[in-house]
Amino acid sequence: MxxxxxxxxxxxxxxxxxxxxxxxxxxxxxGPDADDLGDWIDTALWALALLRSGQGTDGPHTAGPNDWSITIGDLDVLLLPRLEALRDAAVRAHAQLGGTYGQLAAAMNTTRSTAQYRRDALLAKEPTELEQWAAGISPTR
Structure with missing residues (x-):
């Protein structure tokens, strides 16, 4: 890409x-997940531009409660959980391929002990449905 x-x-x-x-x-x-993710990322950029400048991607715009409700839904309900699941799937793949706690700590910009705790906690449980979606195992949209 x-x-x-x-x-x-x-x-x-x-x-x-x-x-x-x-x-x-x-x-x-x-597949169709590319379209969905592209749409939700577009929403994020639109909202960020609107918050910073008062202008959406199509020029001046006064956002109402419905605009923000749609934005919050796209970000909180749709995009963020998928990004978190993607991160978890990447951490799991990193571990399965022999990645070290030190490498993970550097990637997460945290201490080795924090990275170890996070990875161990993740690996102690089964992948979520959204993590399986990220890995291409589950068709959840």
Whole structure:
């Protein structure tokens, strides 16, 4: 996967285009989840721009309670749990491949003992349904 950025007058709306390019194998592995994740990340960027500047991705916008309810739902109910499950699946894969606590601590920007505690706690339980989704085992959407 690669990310490219087009800025200014060359961007479709004159600001910034962010393009994520997937290989055919990556696109097939992600399936419709790529569309869902892209939508939720778009919501996150829209909300961040609106909070910082008062402008959404389409220009000035006064957000109402419904806008924020949709944003909160996309982020809290849909995106964040999947990101956490992806992180957990990555920690589990790292451990299965012989990754060390020191490497994990560096990746998590924490102490070795904290990384050890987090990994050991994760490995002591079965993968959640969303972690299985992240690993491609469960079709949960």
């Amino acid at each position: 690669s990310v490219s950025y087009t800025r200014g007058k060359d961007a479709r709306k004159g600001g910034l285009d962010i393009t994520l390019s997937l290989t055919p194998a990556q696109a097939e592995a992600l």
